[in-house]
Amino acid sequence: MEATQVDVAAKYPGRLATLTVDEGDEVTAGQVVATITSRETEAQLLGAQAQVLKSEQALAEANALIAQRKSDLDFARTDNERAKKQLQNKNISVQMVDQRRNRFEAAEAAYVAANAQRDQAVSAIEVAESEVERFRSILVDLVLVSPRSGRVQYRLARAGEVVAAGQRILTVLDLNDVYLTIYLPADAAGKLRLGDEARVILDPISQYVFPSTISFVATEAQFTPKSVETSEEREKLMFRVKLQGDSQMLDRYHRQVKTGVRGLGFVRTDPKVSWPPELTVRLPQ
CATH class of the missing domain: 2.40.50.100 (RNA polymerase II/Efflux pump adaptor protein, barrel-sandwich hybrid domain)
Structure with missing residues (x-):
């Protein structure tokens, strides 16, 4: 088993x-x-969380700077428009108009730079938060x-x-996935169908007959002679067949299930043939 x-x-x-x-x-x-435990990962998590706070502070500063640059831009735009009108009336020199236009363009560039700074702060927050999630996932694992x-x-x-x-660290046996492996010659294995009933008798408790199911038939022989040119030699080919234990039975007796136990497996090459009385299912009470 x-x-x-x-x-x-x-x-x-x-x-x-x-x-x-x-x-x-x-x-x-x-x-x-x-x-x-991993002290290094815990320290890295604290560093990433501190970086999130630092990036959030940088975002707040960037938003404040944007408000300031917006105010400067609005004033420079109004002052520039006013200078253009005064120039039409010849109440201002061309040099002063050029100075106000330059101040307006500088204010506009400063406003664009402030928005870029805010975008960088947002990206920095996203990166820092992703690092926090990464270290948290490591701690979870x-x-x-x-x-x-x-x-x-x-x-x-x-x-x-x-x-x-x-x-x-550990090796766990899945007691809901217990099976017995048997080997059959090619002529018998070729007649089996997946899902057909099977029977298992274990050597230490041979008075019981356990139900099982054919869950696997190997596609390649486990033992292959040097030459398989004749029918007699082909009959020597042995195929691995897995008999899966009944899930309800395994759940009921899972405390008694042990691996490494030897036993016998029985299958029917013709599913129409009834099981003989000695292979009628008999379970422990």
């Missing part, structure tokens, strides 16, 4: 602060099983949760150890 193994690994390096489960413990999907419900098979690290990125 085998079960799907799922590794719980560290996505980022750090010190393993807590490890709340041991080998053999039952865990549920989403359960916190370990936590990793430092809390390790079980991806599936099952049983802890191996504990590969201990609290207090420094772990590297990608290092495995």
Whole structure:
């Protein structure tokens, strides 16, 4: 009997602060099983949050500067228009008109620059906020949760150890995905259909017959002779077949489910044939 193994690994390096489960413990999907601390990431988060505040202050200053530059621009525009009218009446010199026009153009450029400064402050806030979210997501990933419900098979690290990125912390067996692998010759494997019923008898408890389903038939032979030119040689080809345990049965007896147990698997090459009495499903009470 085998079960799907799922590794719980560290996505980022750090010190393993807590490890709340041991080998053999039952865990549920989403359960916190370990936590990793990273002082460096926490410091980086504080720095990113400080940068957000600094960028927000720069935005406030830019908005105030825009208001000031807008006032200067309005005054320079009015003064420039007034100078043009006075020039028509010859009440002002051309030199003074040129000076007022230059002041207006300078005020207009200063207003544009102030708006650009505000845009830079907005962009700086967005960058700083994205950094905050990135470091927060790292801290979230430092809390390790079980991806599936099952049983802890191996504990590969201990609290207090420094772990590297990608290092495995736990191995969890998914007790809802338990199966027995059998091997059949080509003529038998070719007649099987996925989803057909199967039976399993385990050596330690041979008085019981467990229901299962054919969930996989290998497309390539596990054992291939050097030459398969004759029909006799082709019959030697062995194909792997997986018999998936019934989900309701596994849920009912999940505390008794153990991997590594040997047993026998039975399939029908003709689904119309009834199961013999000795292969009638018999479950523990």
